[in-house]
Amino acid sequence: MSRTGLFISFEGIDGAGKSSHISEVADAFRAQGRCVLLTREPGGTPLAEKLRALLLADAMDPLTEALLAFAGRRDHLVQVIEPALARGDVVLCDRFTDATFAYQGAGRGFDCGPLAVLERMVQTGVAPDPMRLREPDLTVWFDLPPEVAAERLSHARLPDRFESQPLEFFRRVAQGYADRAAGAPQRFARIDANQERGVVWQQLQAVLVARGWGPGAAAAHEGAA
Ligand SMILES: Nc1ncnc2c1ncn2[C@@H]1O[C@H](COP(=O)(O)OP(=O)(O)OP(=O)(O)O)[C@@H](O)[C@H]1O
Numbered sequence: 751m752s753r754t755g756l757f758i759s760f761e762g763i764d765g766a767g768k769s770s771h772i773s774e775v776a777d778a779f780r781a782q783g784r785c786v787l788l789t790r791e792p793g794g795t796p797l798a799e800k801l802r803a804l805l806l807a808d809a810m811d812p813l814t815e816a817l818l819a820f821a822g823r824r825d826h827l828v829q830v831i832e833p834a835l836a837r838g839d840v841v842l843c844d845r846f847t848d849a850t851f852a853y854q855g856a857g858r859g860f861d862c863g864p865l866a867v868l869e870r871m872v873q874t875g876v877a878p879d880p881m882r883l884r885e886p887d888l889t890v891w892f893d894l895p896p897e898v899a900a901e902r903l904s905h906a907r908l909p910d911r912f913e914s915q916p917l918e919f920f921r922r923v924a925q926g927y928a929d930r931a932a933g934a935p936q937r938f939a940r941i942d943a944n945q946e947r948g949v950v951w952q953q954l955q956a957v958l959v960a961r962g963w964g965p966g967a968a969a970a971h972e973g974a975a
């Protein structure tokens with residue numbers, strides 16, 4: 751019996767708590783007998799990981815950032831995400847295209863029109879229906895005030911090129927995510943990330959249950975790939 755692949759992305763400003771919770775979501779799906787692919791953007795393939803290293807370290811203008819992000823995304827979709835979805839796997843991706851709209855669009859102030867053109871070029875021609883725009887089935891948005899995220903990160907690690915940006919940059923990025931969520935309310939689920947870990951996890955579980963992907967949902971995944 752084949753299963754339908756699921757594509758879930760996790761979004762939010764730096765330090766919002768995505769990475770801390772993705773492995774719990776992976777365990778929840780594995781407990782249902784699902785194969786889970788954990789991946790990330792920028793990155794996810796050898797080529798895209800090289801582009802990630804450039805994006806996070808080298809100075810460049812916003813268009814160059816956007817082009818590198820989308821180039822890596824195309825490779826990631828073709829090499830990793832689409833084959834996993836075709837197998838019926840659950841793909842859990844730490845960031846996807848909403849990050850480009852939030853960081854390069856809202857954060858850097860780059861025009862969203864060309865980003866939307868790139869989104870369509872990069873994310874079509876990969877799914878079984880070549881006209882279909884490949885998007886996550888669900889985007890979990892960790893919403894956290896930038897001040898709280900900065901405080902959390904100050905104890906966590908050395909900042910990269912994005913994490914070193916001022917609070918005002920992250921206020922714009924957060925607004926960018928809010929705008930993306932408002933534009934796709936069925937795809938987005940907002941998590942109040944300004945809660946202790948256990949409460950954040952409870953919210954995540956509630957999102958999975960609401961989508962029919964909670965504990966005991968294995969039978970519901972059976973179907974055409
Ligand atoms: N609910 C929470 N309460 C307090 N601290 C938290 C919570 N969740 C995560 N943290 C801590 O906040 C820091 C950032 O968390 P994490 O790395 O998961 O964020 P992230 O969204 O993946 O960030 P980035 O996108 O920059 O990688 C870590 O030190 C983590 O231990």
Ligand SMILES: Cc1cn([C@H]2C[C@H](O)[C@@H](COP(=O)(O)O)O2)c(=O)[nH]c1=O
Nearest residue numbers: 764791792819845846849850853912913
């Ligand atoms: C996909 C994507 C990411 N970014 C930024 C956002 C983060 O600051 C870094 C990735 O670091 P993380 O610790 O793995 O979250 O890259 C971006 O600016 N544009 C994008 O499209």
